Amino acid sequence: MSFVKVENITFRFAKGLPAVIDELSFTMVQGEIVGILGPSGSGKSTLLRLLAGLEIPERGEITIDGRLIVDERTFVEPEQRCVGMVFQDYALFPNMTVAQNIMFGLHKLNRSLRQEKMEQMLELLHMTDYAKRYPHELSGGQQQRVALARALAPQPSILLMDEPFSSLDANLKATIRSELRHILQKTNITCLLVSHDPADIDAICDRVLKVSARH
Ligand SMILES: Nc1ncnc2c1ncn2[C@@H]1O[C@H](COP(=O)(O)OP(=O)(O)OP(=O)(O)O)[C@@H](O)[C@H]1O
Ligand SMILES: [Mg+2]
Numbered sequence: 478m479s480f481v482k483v484e485n486i487t488f489r490f491a492k493g494l495p496a497v498i499d500e501l502s503f504t505m506v507q508g509e510i511v512g513i514l515g516p517s518g519s520g521k522s523t524l525l526r527l528l529a530g531l532e533i534p535e536r537g538e539i540t541i542d543g544r545l546i547v548d549e550r551t552f553v554e555p556e557q558r559c560v561g562m563v564f565q566d567y568a569l570f571p572n573m574t575v576a577q578n579i580m581f582g583l584h585k586l587n588r589s590l591r592q593e594k595m596e597q598m599l600e601l602l603h604m605t606d607y608a609k610r611y612p613h614e615l616s617g618g619q620q621q622r623v624a625l626a627r628a629l630a631p632q633p634s635i636l637l638m639d640e641p642f643s644s645l646d647a648n649l650k651a652t653i654r655s656e657l658r659h660i661l662q663k664t665n666i667t668c669l670l671v672s673h674d675p676a677d678i679d680a681i682c683d684r685v686l687k688v689s690a691r692h
Contacts, residue, residue: 561633
């Protein structure tokens with residue numbers, strides 16, 4: 478039984494422009510970790526944004542965990558989708574500390590659980606000493622790790638990651654990759670990961686979805 482089902486999705490940014498995504502279909506089983514590989518401009522980020530509900534397809538439908546989230550008549554709002562997303566540019570809240578950024582998605586938990594979860598995430602991503610810092614006081618790789626921690630903390634049913642390791646040095650990348658794979662497997666989170674680095678995909682993913690340039 479498919480956990481994620483994408484059927485004949487077509488998307489273009491404006492009428493008259495070529496389709497960025499043209500009749501794309503694929504399925505994922507629960508807990509599967511799928512890599513997305515494709516040239517720059519081929520629509521990888523757009524695909525993640527469609528799943529997250531940040532863009533609306535022109536046609537086609539998406540089902541997550543048996544629930545229809547988008548078709549011609551249906552649109553489930555992003556915050557109702559149980560989707561976690563790590564953006565290509567990290568997109569942390571600049572006016573919040575690292576700890577506050579991570580706790581942002583945990584408003585349903587009580588204060589002590591929220592604190593505990595945040596500390597767990599900081600530990601997992603080797604960021605314990607940075608809890609009180611603001612994003613502008615962090616390096617690119619540190620911001621990337623906070624973005625990962627923030628997306629993982631609420632235990633989304635599906636995690637979408639857009640180049641989540643691009644700013645990490647080789648050592649840190651190897652560590653975070655293997656820890657991430659471990660935590661995804663342990664929590665049975667279904668995950669789509671975009672990367673330009675086939676080694677990332679080899680290290681974490683169960684299989685690859687290739688998207689090709691359309692123009
Ligand atoms: N807001 C926008 N308006 C019009 N065209 C856009 C917009 N955002 C992206 N595009 C175009 O849509 C195509 C797909 O963009 P997308 O960001 O999904 O590519 P990508 O595969 O993630 O590329 P990269 O590997 O460089 O991140 C590109 O040709 C891009 O120029
Ligand atoms: Mg992109």
